Amino acid sequence: AQSVTQLDSQVPVFEEAPVELRCNYSSSVSVYLFWYVQYPNQGLQLLLKYLSGSTLVKGINGFEAEFNKSQTSFHLRKPSVHISDTAEYFCAVSLYTDKLIFGTGTRLQVFP
Amino acid sequence: NAGVTQTPKFRILKIGQSMTLQCTQDMNHNYMYWYRQDPGMGLKLIYYSVGAGITDKGEVPNGYNVSRSTTEDFPLRLELAAPSQTSVYFCASSYSGVGMNTEAFFGQGTRLTVV
Numbered sequence: 001a002q003s004v005t006q007l008d009s010q011v012p013v014f015e016e017a018p019v020e021l022r023c024n025y026s027s028s029v030s031v032y033l034f035w036y037v038q039y040p041n042q043g044l045q046l047l048l049k050y051l052s053g054s055t056l057v058k059g060i061n062g063f064e065a066e067f068n069k070s071q072t073s074f075h076l077r078k079p080s081v082h083i084s085d086t087a088e089y090f091c092a093v094s095l096y097t098d099k100l101i102f103g104t105g106t107r108l109q110v111f112p
Numbered sequence: 113n114a115g116v117t118q119t120p121k122f123r124i125l126k127i128g129q130s131m132t133l134q135c136t137q138d139m140n141h142n143y144m145y146w147y148r149q150d151p152g153m154g155l156k157l158i159y160y161s162v163g164a165g166i167t168d169k170g171e172v173p174n175g176y177n178v179s180r181s182t183t184e185d186f187p188l189r190l191e192l193a194a195p196s197q198t199s200v201y202f203c204a205s206s207y208s209g210v211g212m213n214t215e216a217f218f219g220q221g222t223r224l225t226v227v
Binding site: 099 | 143152153154155156157170202204209216218219220
């Protein structure tokens, strides 16, 4: 069975600093990988996804993620964060199915 | 530009009461989902539907029921509310399977407290 691990429950960072949110998955076969963002009191919104092809995936709001098959990782990065990036970020995996398996989430807190 | 609409936004129930969480989407999506979100636990799939008249269990279906009589609506029913069902509930929809090359659109959630 697939699973997703987000090791950092909270990541505090100052505005304009770079950030990396870590995601590792376990699966014996190829999977699709996703990052969703949840702003306060909102539903989830797709940031980016990896299906195949280039391992560097660019998403909305300046975020990008790199798929690393050998390390089974899909870390999310942004070179310079803004206050408005404060939110909870969820990594998710799917084995080409109708269902997503979500990680436990990482709360990104950006300070001025 | 409604997207996925959930009602109510907040609700307090007493143990043993029943209620229905409403979800409707106006994007003509085939797939609809119900998730619950608990602190530090991420989102867990309760039930999903791949089209009108078809529903299936997710990871945590116990204590819940669903129906899908139309493409637009996917209500979630709690028959005998228990404190363990205190959570934030999200409805989502997608054109095809959410784990495939498609995006899931989420409602704003229903915060349910069972006392």
